[in-house]
Amino acid sequence: MKTNLIAGGLLMAVISLLSACGGGADNANAGPPGAAGSPPGAAAPGKSEAGLFTAADITLGDIDQGMVEKGRSTYDVKCQACHSTGPNRVVGPGWKGITERRQPEWIMNMILNIDAMLESDPEAQKALEECLVRMPNQGLSKEEGREVLEFMRTL
Amino acid sequence: MTAALLGAAGVAFLAINTMPGCKPNTTKTMVTGDAASKVYVKPGTHDEFYNFVSGGFSGQLAVYGLPSGRLFREIPVFSVDPESGYGYSEETKGMLMTSYGFIPWDDSHHPELSQSNGVPDGKWCFINGNNTPRIALVDLGTFRTKSIIEIPNSAGNHSSPFTTGNSEYVVAGTRFSVPMGDDASRDVSIKTYKENFKGNVSFIHPDPESGRMSIAFQIATPGVNFDLSHAGKGPSEGWFFFSCYNTEQAYSLLEVNASQRDKDFIMAVNWKLAEQLAKDGKGKRVPGKHYSNWWNEETHSAETTVYEDVLQLDPKDHPGLLYFMPCPKSPHGCDVDPTGKYIVGSGKLAALIPVFSFEKIQQAIAANDVEGDFGGIPVLKYESVLHGEVKKPGLGPLHTEFDANGNAYTSFFVSSEIVKWNVEKLEVVDRVPTYYSIGHLCVPGGDSKQPWGKYVIAYNKITKDRYLPTGPELTQSAQLYSIEGDKMELLLDFPTTGEPHYAQAIPAELVKPREVKFFKIEENKHPFVAKGEKETRVERRGKEVHVWMTTIRSHFAPDNIEGVKLGDEVYFHVTNLEQDWDVPHGFAIKGAANAELLIMPGETQTLKWIPTRVGVWPMYCTDFCSALHQEMQGYVRVSPANSNVPLEAYTLSVDAEL
Numbered sequence: 001m002k003t004n005l006i007a008g009g010l011l012m013a014v015i016s017l018l019s020a021c022g023g024g025a026d027n028a029n030a031g032p033p034g035a036a037g038s039p040p041g042a043a044a045p046g047k048s049e050a051g052l053f054t055a056a057d058i059t060l061g062d063i064d065q066g067m068v069e070k071g072r073s074t075y076d077v078k079c080q081a082c083h084s085t086g087p088n089r090v091v092g093p094g095w096k097g098i099t100e101r102r103q104p105e106w107i108m109n110m111i112l113n114i115d116a117m118l119e120s121d122p123e124a125q126k127a128l129e130e131c132l133v134r135m136p137n138q139g140l141s142k143e144e145g146r147e148v149l150e151f152m153r154t155l
Numbered sequence: 156m157t158a159a160l161l162g163a164a165g166v167a168f169l170a171i172n173t174m175p176g177c178k179p180n181t182t183k184t185m186v187t188g189d190a191a192s193k194v195y196v197k198p199g200t201h202d203e204f205y206n207f208v209s210g211g212f213s214g215q216l217a218v219y220g221l222p223s224g225r226l227f228r229e230i231p232v233f234s235v236d237p238e239s240g241y242g243y244s245e246e247t248k249g250m251l252m253t254s255y256g257f258i259p260w261d262d263s264h265h266p267e268l269s270q271s272n273g274v275p276d277g278k279w280c281f282i283n284g285n286n287t288p289r290i291a292l293v294d295l296g297t298f299r300t301k302s303i304i305e306i307p308n309s310a311g312n313h314s315s316p317f318t319t320g321n322s323e324y325v326v327a328g329t330r331f332s333v334p335m336g337d338d339a340s341r342d343v344s345i346k347t348y349k350e351n352f353k354g355n356v357s358f359i360h361p362d363p364e365s366g367r368m369s370i371a372f373q374i375a376t377p378g379v380n381f382d383l384s385h386a387g388k389g390p391s392e393g394w395f396f397f398s399c400y401n402t403e404q405a406y407s408l409l410e411v412n413a414s415q416r417d418k419d420f421i422m423a424v425n426w427k428l429a430e431q432l433a434k435d436g437k438g439k440r441v442p443g444k445h446y447s448n449w450w451n452e453e454t455h456s457a458e459t460t461v462y463e464d465v466l467q468l469d470p471k472d473h474p475g476l477l478y479f480m481p482c483p484k485s486p487h488g489c490d491v492d493p494t495g496k497y498i499v500g501s502g503k504l505a506a507l508i509p510v511f512s513f514e515k516i517q518q519a520i521a522a523n524d525v526e527g528d529f530g531g532i533p534v535l536k537y538e539s540v541l542h543g544e545v546k547k548p549g550l551g552p553l554h555t556e557f558d559a560n561g562n563a564y565t566s567f568f569v570s571s572e573i574v575k576w577n578v579e580k581l582e583v584v585d586r587v588p589t590y591y592s593i594g595h596l597c598v599p600g601g602d603s604k605q606p607w608g609k610y611v612i613a614y615n616k617i618t619k620d621r622y623l624p625t626g627p628e629l630t631q632s633a634q635l636y637s638i639e640g641d642k643m644e645l646l647l648d649f650p651t652t653g654e655p656h657y658a659q660a661i662p663a664e665l666v667k668p669r670e671v672k673f674f675k676i677e678e679n680k681h682p683f684v685a686k687g688e689k690e691t692r693v694e695r696r697g698k699e700v701h702v703w704m705t706t707i708r709s710h711f712a713p714d715n716i717e718g719v720k721l722g723d724e725v726y727f728h729v730t731n732l733e734q735d736w737d738v739p740h741g742f743a744i745k746g747a748a749n750a751e752l753l754i755m756p757g758e759t760q761t762l763k764w765i766p767t768r769v770g771v772w773p774m775y776c777t778d779f780c781s782a783l784h785q786e787m788q789g790y791v792r793v794s795p796a797n798s799n800v801p802l803e804a805y806t807l808s809v810d811a812e813l
Contacts, residue, residue, distance in 0.1 A: 076686075076687040076688075076689045077676060077686045077687040077732070078676070078687070078732070078734065080687055080689065081687070081688050081705060081707035081710070081712065082707060082708070084808065084809050084810050086808075086809065086810030087810065088809040088810050089809065090710075091707070091708060091709065091710070091783075094809070094810065132781070132782040132783065133708050133709060133781040133782060133783060136707075136708065136734065136735040137734065137735045138733075138734040138735070139673075139675070139734040139735070
């Protein structure tokens with residue numbers, strides 16, 4: 001580790017460009033529909049470029065209190081050190097009102113698929129420019145990620 | 156390498172260099188044009204082999220890549236390591252505990268990879284501690300020391316830790332014979348060596364699941380110096396072979412007095428029989444206090460078991476357990492070829508290499524073809540057990556490794572070369588100089604049933620002019636040779652840490668899939684873990700102040716502590732909340748008299764700190780963790796012993812009113 005984190009970021013960017021130039025499946029210039037260029041607050045449909053999840057994968061019903069409590073427990077161990085439940089940023093953004101600002105599939109992808117998101121999702125890249133710390137992969141299962149999302153909905 | 160040998164070697168070395176006819180080839184004539192391409196590993200790509208190299212008097216185990224010779228890790232084993240906190244953190248101190256107390260250093264000589272069916276399996280790497288006799292087991296999932304066992308009734312654990320074909324046992328032997336037993340039996344004049352000094356060899360069993368080690372049995376032997384050893388395999392499976400010198404039983408000026416006899420011995424041990432005798436209750440418990448330390452990956456802490464005695468087998472009561480085979484002139488290496496049919500002894504003062512035949516050994520035992528006994532142990536007739544001798548191979552043979560094509564590679568210290576010879580035909584087929592004065596050598600898988608071959612690596616004893624000079628103390632060094640063609644070819648010099656003795660190499664593909672990338676925070680059972688910042692706190696227990704602390708990029712929680720008083724002992728229990736590969740955090744506090752902590756993701760480690768002055772003390776993260784690493788810091792306020800400042804720990808919330 002040491003200084004390589006920053007270098008790693010640069011390397012990542014170079015790799016992305018190269019794969020785009022090399023005619024890889026990802027086309028960095030095209031951008032995901034509704035993501036690049038859309039204001040963060042806009043209710044942009046569609047999915048993240050690197051996403052494991054699309055809007056169709058996630059159904060939000062009435063708040064499930066059982067899931068909220070499980071999500072809160074996971075938050076306490078794996079998220080709280082960097083994310084406040086208030087409006088302000090610690091390392092990453094505060095979560096108050098987060099589900100009104102971000103699409104649920106985008107949140108799920110950030111939790112579970114951060115490296116791919118930072119590689120190709122413009123909104124994720126913008127967040128990194130602001131926070132300057134790569135969000136760690138905290139090793140959550142899909143189920144745990146979904147429970148954290150449920151917890152976020154209560155904030 | 157003994158001092159005696161080095162002394163002799165220095166002279167021989169100079170002699171070689173001043174005698175024009177004997178001068179080795181120069182580097183220019185040695186290295187061919189395409190050598191560079193054969194060791195070039197493109198940036199971002201991986202080496203083909205891991206090379207585990209002993210650190211010698213560093214006490215550690217170094218990990219290199221082959222063919223590049225790049226150093227990846229120096230794994231702390233027998234010596235403290237302030238860089239990682241090994242031996243300094245409260246949890247790791249127990250790994251270095253012995254019946255003599257906390258021992259912060261040792262001299263590590265021989266890495267030996269664990270085996271399945273006679274082939275290295277990439278699970279563990281054993282290594283011996285010479286000075287305070289111990290064996291360590293390094294887990295190749297974490298590249299950390301998993302367990303260390305102390306060897307009682309031993310002095311100088313050199314012939315160790317060689318393994319049986321399924322790592323049922325690794326062995327230890329006394330380099331120094333010593334008086335054993337109770338205090339009165341041990342307090343004897345050194346001049347009574349012949350009457351009172353005894354040797355023994357130990358068989359240590361590592362639990363196949365946990366890696367925790369225990370001594371299965373020790374076998375008492377006459378007083379000699381055991382030097383090296385190897386297990387039989389194939390037809391010789393169930394036997395173990397130890398070289399020994401000083402059959403003169405000298406106790407002073409061994410350089411001369413232990414070099415009198417024309418032949419010393421290789422000792423053959425029927426370990427299958429010993430195992431059965433131990434199982435049948437034929438041994439007796441004798442005094443032998445020793446510690447067995449084991450790293451618990453769930454509590455991230457060392458656990459120690461103390462034994463007061465050890466099971467001993469006396470060969471006088473059990474004929475057929477031990478045999479001596481005469482071996483010329485103070486044998487050092489004792490190596491068994493891949494077929495298990497031949498045992499190669501390397502008399503370090505001999506001008507030939509004797510090769511023993513396991514089949515002939517069995518015939519001689521059956522026919523009672525003995526020339527006498529030594530300390531009550533039958534001595535088989537040299538000619539009866541000999542496959543043959545390699546004549547005039549070089550000067551000062553030390554160690555032999557093998558390829559899969561029937562060839563042996565023997566290191567020659569005095570004539571500074573590697574000699575390749577055919578095991579069946581006993582004929583030298585190639586030789587190549589080393590720079591300078593090779594000790595051990597290594598062929599990947601070269602002491603196993605199935606050598607991978609491809610390279611031989613020389614671990615040299617003398618460096619002289621090979622690298623940029625660094626004052627009186629020079630780097631240690633190794634050299635990589637290709638053995639793929641008929642002629643050995645020098646490809647690369649690479650510097651090494653400590654003094655490299657033995658080394659082993661294994662295809663990286665057998666190790667890489669085992670890698671642990673981080674410790675799961677859910678599975679952390681450390682008694683002072685903080686699973687999230689909610690669980691961080693501070694608590695006074697008399698004069699002890701315990702801090703439950705967490706790290707994540709890039710802050711500590713708590714990062715402010717007040718109410719510590721002079722006379723307190725502060726324990727920082729730091730849990731790294733990260734759950735990703737390659738994100739350790741460091742922890743250091745001003746005036747700490749021990750070291751830093753380097754805490755892996757999901758792990759908890761504890762630093763003890765005793766403040767010595769009133770004031771506000773800084774603490775910070777030492778491992779550059781993020782762009783805001785330099786912000787990862789905090790304060791501890793220390794007040795006078797009689798102060799009334801309440802104990803509190805806090806991290807201000809970003810959402811609080813400031």
